[in-house]
Amino acid sequence: MDKTVITSPSAPPGGPYSPGLISGDLVFLAGQTAPGATIEEQTEGVIAKISALLAEAGCTLADVVSCLVHMTDLSEFQRYNAVYEKHFPEPRPVRTTVGAQLLGSARIEITVTARRGPGGAA
Known part of the structure; x- marks a missing residue:
């Protein structure tokens, strides 16, 4: 591979x-x-x-197919979601959000998988 x-x-x-x-047409x-x-910040x-x-992979947020979101305080979900919603275009990626303990002062961590279209950078 x-x-x-x-x-x-x-x-x-x-x-x-x-x-x-990048592995094949997928970006992790x-x-x-x-x-x-x-x-929000x-x-x-x-x-x-x-x-x-x-x-760097020749993609944009429109190419994201999946997001995994870890949050330290799920009561902040609506505030986070307002920022997320303005950046990810329709159709939005599938998403899982879970409560977690994160390192340092991080309140949120997002992991994404995207799919590159024809002509994407290598």
Whole structure:
């Protein structure tokens, strides 16, 4: 199986893992977190990192087919969802959201899988 690592200066890895991988026509991104004082700020930062990594793979948020979201406080879901909704176009990806303990001051972490169309970068 061929795998191509995706990196972006906007989303450096925080440990010994690949920020993203391309395998065939699928793009897998590691969970992304971002600094910020509020759930809205962190969500905006996470989506910006995801967008940067997707761009390196020749994709956009419109190519995302699945999101896995971890949140430290599920009572912030509606505030997070308002930010998410304005960035992901219809048809939106399938999504699972779970409560979790995250590292550091992260309140949210989003992992995505996308599908590259014809002509995507390698």
